[in-house]
Amino acid sequence: MGGLQIPLEHVQVLxxxxxxxxxxxxxxxxxIIFMLMSLEVMxxxxxxxxxxxxxxxxxxxxxxxxxxxLAVAAAEISVGLGLVLQIQRRFKTLDMxxxxxxxx
Amino acid sequence: xxxxSLIPALPLFSAILLMVSAGRLPKQISAILGVGSVGLxxxxxxxxxxxxxxxxxxxxxxxxxxxxxxxxxxxxxxxxDGLTIVMMSVITGVGFLIHLYSVEFMASDESFSxxxxxxxxxxxxxxxxxxxxxxxxxYMGWEGVxxxxxxxxxxxxxxxxxxxxxxxxxxxxRVGDTAMALGLFLLFTELGTLDIQPLMxxxxxxxxxxxxxxxxxxALLLGGALGKSAQLPLHTWLPDAMAGPTPVSxxxxxxxxxxxxxxxxxxxxxxxxxxxxxxxxxxxxGLATLLLAAFAALAQNDIKRILAxxxxxxxxxxxxxxxxxxxxxxIFHLMTHAFFKALLFLAAxxxxxxxxxxxxxxxxxxxxxxxxxxxxxxxxxxxxxxxLPFTSGFYSKDSILLAAxxxxxxxxxxxxxxxxxxxxxxxxxxxxxxxxFFGEANTEPDKQAGWKMAVPLIIxxxxxxxxxxxxxxxxxxxxxxxxxxxxxxxxxxIAVPLxxxxxxxxxxxxxxxxxxxxxxxxxxxxxxxFWLKGWRIDDLYHNLLVRPFTGFARLCRNEPVDLFYNSIAxxxxxxxxxxxxxxxxxxxxYATSMVFGLIVLVAIMLRNAS
Amino acid sequence: xxxxxxxxxxxxxxSATILALTRANAAHALIYLILSLLxxxxxxxxxxxxxxxxxxxxxxxxxxMVLFVFVIMMLNLGKSGEELERSGLHARNWIIPGIMATxxxxxxxxxxxQTSSLTSGTAVSPKExxxxxxxxxxxxxxxxxxxxxxxxxGAYHLGRRFIVRSGSDD
Numbered sequence: 012m013g014g015l016q017i018p019l020e021h022v023q024v025l026x027x028x029x030x031x032x033x034x035x036x037x038x039x040x041x042x043i044i045f046m047l048m049s050l051e052v053m054x055x056x057x058x059x060x061x062x063x064x065x066x067x068x069x070x071x072x073x074x075x076x077x078x079x080x081l082a083v084a085a086a087e088i089s090v091g092l093g094l095v096l097q098i099q100r101r102f103k104t105l106d107m108x109x110x111x112x113x114x115x
Numbered sequence: 116x117x118x119x120s121l122i123p124a125l126p127l128f129s130a131i132l133l134m135v136s137a138g139r140l141p142k143q144i145s146a147i148l149g150v151g152s153v154g155l156x157x158x159x160x161x162x163x164x165x166x167x168x169x170x171x172x173x174x175x176x177x178x179x180x181x182x183x184x185x186x187x188x189x190x191x192x193x194x195x196d197g198l199t200i201v202m203m204s205v206i207t208g209v210g211f212l213i214h215l216y217s218v219e220f221m222a223s224d225e226s227f228s229x230x231x232x233x234x235x236x237x238x239x240x241x242x243x244x245x246x247x248x249x250x251x252x253x254y255m256g257w258e259g260v261x262x263x264x265x266x267x268x269x270x271x272x273x274x275x276x277x278x279x280x281x282x283x284x285x286x287x288x289r290v291g292d293t294a295m296a297l298g299l300f301l302l303f304t305e306l307g308t309l310d311i312q313p314l315m316x317x318x319x320x321x322x323x324x325x326x327x328x329x330x331x332x333x334a335l336l337l338g339g340a341l342g343k344s345a346q347l348p349l350h351t352w353l354p355d356a357m358a359g360p361t362p363v364s365x366x367x368x369x370x371x372x373x374x375x376x377x378x379x380x381x382x383x384x385x386x387x388x389x390x391x392x393x394x395x396x397x398x399x400x401g402l403a404t405l406l407l408a409a410f411a412a413l414a415q416n417d418i419k420r421i422l423a424x425x426x427x428x429x430x431x432x433x434x435x436x437x438x439x440x441x442x443x444x445x446i447f448h449l450m451t452h453a454f455f456k457a458l459l460f461l462a463a464x465x466x467x468x469x470x471x472x473x474x475x476x477x478x479x480x481x482x483x484x485x486x487x488x489x490x491x492x493x494x495x496x497x498x499x500x501x502x503l504p505f506t507s508g509f510y511s512k513d514s515i516l517l518a519a520x521x522x523x524x525x526x527x528x529x530x531x532x533x534x535x536x537x538x539x540x541x542x543x544x545x546x547x548x549x550x551x552f553f554g555e556a557n558t559e560p561d562k563q564a565g566w567k568m569a570v571p572l573i574i575x576x577x578x579x580x581x582x583x584x585x586x587x588x589x590x591x592x593x594x595x596x597x598x599x600x601x602x603x604x605x606x607x608x609i610a611v612p613l614x615x616x617x618x619x620x621x622x623x624x625x626x627x628x629x630x631x632x633x634x635x636x637x638x639x640x641x642x643x644x645f646w647l648k649g650w651r652i653d654d655l656y657h658n659l660l661v662r663p664f665t666g667f668a669r670l671c672r673n674e675p676v677d678l679f680y681n682s683i684a685x686x687x688x689x690x691x692x693x694x695x696x697x698x699x700x701x702x703x704x705y706a707t708s709m710v711f712g713l714i715v716l717v718a719i720m721l722r723n724a725s
Numbered sequence: 726x727x728x729x730x731x732x733x734x735x736x737x738x739x740s741a742t743i744l745a746l747t748r749a750n751a752a753h754a755l756i757y758l759i760l761s762l763l764x765x766x767x768x769x770x771x772x773x774x775x776x777x778x779x780x781x782x783x784x785x786x787x788x789x790m791v792l793f794v795f796v797i798m799m800l801n802l803g804k805s806g807e808e809l810e811r812s813g814l815h816a817r818n819w820i821i822p823g824i825m826a827t828x829x830x831x832x833x834x835x836x837x838x839q840t841s842s843l844t845s846g847t848a849v850s851p852k853e854x855x856x857x858x859x860x861x862x863x864x865x866x867x868x869x870x871x872x873x874x875x876x877x878x879g880a881y882h883l884g885r886r887f888i889v890r891s892g893s894d895d
Contacts, residue, residue, distance in 0.1 A: 015727045015771045016846040020837050022772070025735050027833035029742055031826045036746035037706050038822030044751050044797065046702065048758055052742055055785065058777075059765055066772040069845035071857040074777045075865070078858065081784055082869035086876025088789050092796045093883030099800050107702040710825055717832045724836075 022063035029056035043098060043105045047091050054084045119176050119193055122159045122203065123246065125152045127239035133232035142227050149231030150214040153238055157207035164200050167588065175248065182251075189309055192248035197588035201446055202245035202378055205453045209370045210238050212571035216461050217362040219567035220468055224360075230270065234366070237263035241371050245378060250299050250309040253379070257295070257343065260372045261288055267367060268359040280358040287352040291342015295379075298335025305332070315385040322389050329389035336383060337393055344376030344430050347404040351653050353427055357419040361464030364419060369426050369460050370453035377433045377449050381442050384593065388440075395525070398438020402532045405431025407650055409539035413546070414646035417474045418463050421547055424649070425500060426456055428536060432515055435533060439526070441518030442593040448511035454582045455499035455508055458575035462492040465568055466551065469560035476547060481556030488564060490552050492572040497548045499579040501541035501612045507582030512537060513608050520604050530604070534611050541615020542622075549623040731771045738764035751797045755790060762786040773848035 033052030040046055058080045065073015099105055129152035133145060140148070163174065177192040195203075214234060221230050240259025247253035269281030303309055305328055306317040322329045340346070345353035356368050367373070380387060380397065387394050405428045412424035429452045436445030466482065466489055467474060483490045499508035516537070520530040564572070645651060697708075738761050745757035762785045769778035858866060 015731055015773070016843045017728060017731055017772075019842050019844055021732075021735075022768070022844070023837040024834065025739065025768075027830055027837065028739055030833070031830040032739070032742050032746060034710055034829060035822050035826045038703060038710075038825070039818060040746070041703075042751070043702075044793070044800075045746065045754065046706075048754060048793070049746060051758070051785075051789065052746070052761070055762065055765060058781075059768065062769050062774050062777050063772060063844065065849065066774060066844040067842060069773075069847040069849065071849050071854045074774050074849060074854045075858050075862050077774075077777045078780065078854075079865055079869050081780060082873055085784065085789060086872045088792060089876045089880035090883065092792055093880045095796055096799065097883055105800070707821070707825070710829065714825065714828050714832060717829070717836070721832065721835055 019063060019067045022066075023060060026056045026060040026063065029053075029059065041106050043095050043107050046107065047088065047095070050091075051084060051088065054080055054087075117176055118159050118162055119174060119195060119246075120178055122156050122163070122207070123239045123242035125156045125159070126235040126242070128152065130232050130235035130239060133228050133235065136228065138226065138228045140228055142222070145228035145231050146218045149228075149235055150211070150218060152235055153207060153211045153214045156238070156242070157211045160200075160203045160207045163195065164204060167195070167197070167200050171588070171591065173591075177248070186307065187303070187309075189249045189251040191252060192310075193246040194248040194311065195246060196592055197590070198378070198381060198446060198592045199245050201450060201587050201589065203242060205450055206238060206241050206245065206371050209453050209457050209575075210234075210241075210366055212574055213362050213366045213370070213457060213461065216365075216464070216568050216571040217360075219565050220362055220464055221360065226270070230267075230360070233263055233266045233270070234363070237267065237367060237372070241375070244375055248310060248312075250302065250311060250314070250383075253311075253382075254296070254299060257339070257375060257379075258292065260367070260375065261285065261292065261343070264288075264356070264367050264372055267363040268356045270359050270363065274358075277358040280352075280355040284352040284356045287349055288342040291339045291349050293338075294335045294342070295339025298332050298339065301328075301332050301335060311382060315383070318386050318389060324389050325391055326389070329386060330392050333383070333387050333390040333393040334396070336379060336386070337397060340376030340379045341400065342376075343379075344373050344434070345427050346376065346430060346434055347400055347407060348652070350404060350408070350427050351649070351656060354420050354423045354649060357417070357423050361419065361460055361467060364423070365457045365460030365464065368423065369456040373426060373430055374433065374449045374453070377430065377437065377445055380434075380437045381446055381593070384437070384442050387437075388594075394438055394440065396438070397434050398519075398525070398529055401431045401434025401436075401438055402529055402536075403431075404428070405435065405536040406532060406539070409536050409543065411646050411649045412543040413539060414643050416476055416647070418466065418476050418479075418547065418551065419460075419474060421476070421543060422456070422459055422463060425459075425540065425543065426452075428540065429456065429500070432512060432533065432536070435529060436515040436518060439515075439519045439522045439529060440594075441515060443587065443589045444511065444514040444518050446589060447587060448508075448515055450585070450587065451499065451507035451511040451579070451582045454575055455496045455506075455579035458492055458572065458579045459496035459500065461568070461572055461575065462489050462496060465489045465492075465564045465572070468568075469562055469564065470558050471561060473558055476550045478557045479551045480554040480558075481552070482560065483552040485556070485560050486564065488569050488572060492576050493548060493552065495576045495580050497544040499582075500544045501615060502537055502608075503541075503612050503616065504609050505580075505583070507579055509609075509612075510583030513605065516608050517604060534607065537608070537611050538615045538618075541612040542619045545616050545619035546623050549619060553624055727771060731768065734764045734767040734771070737761070738768065752794075755793050755797065758793075759786050759790050762790070772844055773846065775848065776851035776854050779851075 030053050033049045033056060036049035036052065037046055040049065058077045061073045061076040061080070063073070065071065065076075095105065102109065129148045133140070133148060167174070174195040175192065177190045180188055180190045182189055214231070217230065217234065221227055224230065237260055240256045240263055242256070244253055244256030244260060247256055265281050265285040268284050269278045271277050272281075299309060302314060306314055306321065308314050308317065318329065342349040353368060353373065357364055359368075387397070408424045408427035408431060412421050412428060415421045415424060429448070433445045433448050433452070436442070436448060466479065466486065469486060469489070470479060473479060495506070499506040502508040502512040512533075516530055516533050519533055520526050522529065648654065697704075741757045741761035741764060745754045745761060748754035748757065762781060766778045766781040766786065769775075769781055
C-alpha cells in the first residue's frame with residue numbers, strides 16, 4: 012500500500028503540540044491517574060515523531076523505536092498503576108498535592 | 116658455675132625472688148636475701164679482683180648469644196678488665212654497705228621487701244652495665260638502672276610529688292638515652308659491630324682523628340652520659356630525685372648510677388680520643404656543671420639537696436678529668452667520690468632518721484654531741500668532699516686539677532675554674548657541717564643509730580679517709596699520661612680548700628664575717644633565690660619546653676587537622692541540607708524541574724546545532 | 726482525499742487529547758484518550774506504517790487503556806474527586822505550566838524548522854520491520870524484554886500487597 016506524501020514538518024508540529032499538551036496536563040492535573048494519562052500522551056507524541064521520521068526515509072527503524080517506546084509505556088503503566096493502588100490505600104486520596112510524604 | 120657470671124646473677128636472683136614473693140616473706144628473710152645476695156656478689160668480686168691482681172689477665176666470658184640477626188649477633192658476654200674491676204668493687208662494696216644500712220633505715224617501712232627487690236635489681240642492672248662486653252648489653256643495663264632509679268625515686272608513691280620527681284628523672288634521662296641509642300645505631304651502621312673491643316679497634320683503623328663521624332658518634336654517646344650523670348644541660352632531675360629514700364640516694368644518685376656516664380666515656384675513651392672536639396666539650400660541660408652546681412649548693416636549705424648538688428658538682432669534676440684526657444684520674448675520683456658521698460648520704464640519712472624525717476638544715480643544729488658517730492662520719496665525709504689534705508678526695512681532685520693544668524691552651528682556664536669549684540665545695544660542705552652539728556640544738560633526736568647503720572658508716576669513714584691510697588689497676592686500660600708535677604700548683608691546690616674551710620668557719624660558726632648585709636639586700640636575696648632554685652634552669656625548661664609542649668597538646672586537643680576535614684564535612688552537610696530542601700515530595704515540582712531541565716537541554720542542543 | 730483524511734485525523738487527535746486532559750471525570754477522559762490514540766493510529770497507517778498502526782490500536786488503545794479502566798473501576802472515584810479536579814484547573818494554576826509548555830513548543834518548532842522535506846510515501850511492511858527488529862536491533866529487543874519483565878515483577882509485587890492487605894484490614 013502506497014504511503015501518503017505530506018510535509019514532515021506538519022507531523023512534527025502535531026507531535027510537538029501533543030507533547031506540549033501532555034506536558035501541560037502533567038503539570039496541571041492533581042490526580043495521579045490524569046498525570047499517568049498525560050505521560051501516555053507524551054510518549055505517544057514521541058512515538059509519532061519517530062514513526063514520521065521513519066516514514067520520511069522509508070526505513071523500518073522508526074517503527075522499531077515505536078515498538079520499544081511501546082514496551083517502555085507498557086512497563087511504566089503497569090508499575091505506575093500498581094503504585095496508584097498503593098497510594099490510594101495509604102493516603103486515601105489520589106491528590107498528589109496532599110500525598111507528599113516523600114519530602115526530604 | 117663461673118664466678119664471673121654469679122656476680123650479677125646473685126642480686127638478680129634475689130630480686131626476682133623478692134618480687135615473686137610480693138612481700139609475703141618475713142622482714143628478716145627479705146633482709147637476709149637482699150643484703151646477703153649483694154654481700155655474696157661482693158665476695159665474688161673480691162675473688163675475681165684478687166685473681167686479676169695476681170695475673171693481670173682480662174677475663175672474658177660469653178654465656179650465650181642473645182640475638183642473632185645476620186651479622187648482628189650481640190651476646191650475653193662479660194668483659195672484665197681493670198676498669199670493670201674498679202666499678203664492680205665500688206658497686207658491690209658500697210652497695211653491700213648501703214644495703215646493710217638500709218635494713219635499719221627501712222625497718223619500719225611496710226614495703227620492706229619491695230625496697231630490697233628494687234635495690235637488688237638495681238645492683239644487678241648496674242653490674243650488667245659495667246661488665247657488658249658489647250654496647251647493646253651495656254645499654255640494657257643502662258636502661259635497667261634507669262628503671263630502678265624511677266622505681267626507687269617514686270618508692271613512696273603515695274605522695275604525688277614523689278611520683279612527679281620519679282617521672283621527671285625518668286623522662287629527662289630518657290632524652291639522653293635517646294641520643295645514646297642513636298649513637299649506637301650510628302656506630303653499628305658505620306663499624307658493623309657493637310662489641311666494645313672490636314669496635315674500638317675498627318674505629319681506630321677506619322676513622323681519622325677529628326673526623327665528622329667520630330665527633331658525631333661520641334657527641335651522641337655524650338648525650339646519654341650527660342643525661343645519666345646529671346650534667347648540664349640534663350642535670351635538673353637529680354635534685355628532685357632526692358624524693359626517694361636516703362640510702363637510694365646514696366647508692367643510685369651518688370655512688371653508682373650517676374657515674375655510669377663517666378664509665379661510658381671511660382669505656383669508650385678510644386672513640387673519644389678520635390674526637391678531640393667532643394672531648395673538649397666534655398671538659399667545658401664538666402667545668403660549667405661543677406661551678407653551677409656548687410653555687411646552687413651554697414644556697415640550699417635541704418640537707419639532701421645540698422648533697423645532690425654537690426654530687427652534680429663532683430661528677431662535673433669527673434667529666435672535667437675525662438675531658439682533659441685524665442681518664443684514670445676521673446675513675447679515681449669516681450671511686451673516692453663513691454666512698455665519701457655514700458658516707459655523707461648515709462650520715463645525712465642517719466640524721467634524718469634520728470630527727471623525725473627533718474630535712475631543713477636550719478632546724479637541726481648542735482648534733483655534734485648527740486649523734487657522735489654520725490658527726491664523725493659527716494666530718495670525715497665533708498673533709499673528703501672538700502678535698503682537705505690526706506683525705507681520699509684530696510688525691511683524686513688534686514690529680515684532676517693537675518691534669519687540667521698540664522693541658523695546653525685551655526688548661527689553665529679549666530684549672531682555675533676547677534679551683535674555684537674546690538673553694539666553693541669547701542664552703543658549702545663545711546657550711547653543712549657547721550649548721551647541722553654545731554650551734555644550738557633545734558630538734559632533739561629521738562633515737563640513735565644502731566649497729567647496722569654505724570658499721571657501714573665506720574667502714575665508709577675509713578674508705579673515705581684512706582681511699583686515696585688505693586691503687587687502681589687501670590694502667591692497661593687507659594693510655595699513660597705523664598705530667599710534670601708543678602709544686603706551686605700543688606700548694607695552691609692544698610691551700611684553696613683550707614681557705615674555703617676558714618671562710619665557712621668565719622661565716623657560719625664564728626660569725627666573725629656576716630653575710631647579713633649581703634643577704635638582706637634585694638640583689639643578694641634575688642641571687643640567693645636564684646641559686647636556691649638551681650639557676651632557675653627548671654623554670655627555663657618549663658617555659659621553653661614543657662609549656663610550649665602542653666600548649667601544643669592543648670591545641671591538638673581541639674584537633675586542628677580535623678578542623679579542615681570537619682569544614683569539608685560541614686560544607687557537604689550544608690549543601691546536603693539545602694539540596695534536600697528542594698526534595699519536597701511534590702510530584703508536580705519534580706515534573707516541573709525535569710521539564711525545565713529538558714527545555715534547557717534542548718536549547719543547548721539547538722544552539723550547538725545551528 | 727488521503728491528505729484531507731490525514732489532517733482530519735490530526736485535528737481529531739489533538740482535540741481529543743485536549744479534551745481528555747481537561748475532563749474532571751476519569752472515565753470520560755479515558756474515552757477521549759482512546760479516541761486520540763485511534764486517530765494517531767490512523768496517522769501511522771496513512772504514513773505507511775501499518776504494523777505500528779496495528780500495534781497502536783492493539784496495545785495502546787487496547788491493552789494499556791484497559792488497564793486504566795480496571796484501575797479506575799477498582800478505585801471507584803467519587804464526585805469529590807471531580808470537584809477537586811475542577812478546582813485544580815483554575816486559571817492562576819495555568820501560568821507557570823503555560824509559560825513552560827509554550828517555551829518547549831517554541832523550541833520544538835525551532836528544531837522542526839531546520840528540516841524541510843516530504844515523507845517518502847513508501848510503506849514499510851511488517852516483514853521488513855520484523856527482519857530489522859531481530860537483526861541489528863536484537864539487543865534492544867532483549868533489553869525491552871528485560872524491562873517488561875521488571876515491569877511485570879514490579880506490578881505483581883505492588884498489586885499483590887494491595888490485595889492481601891486490603892483483605893486482612895477488613
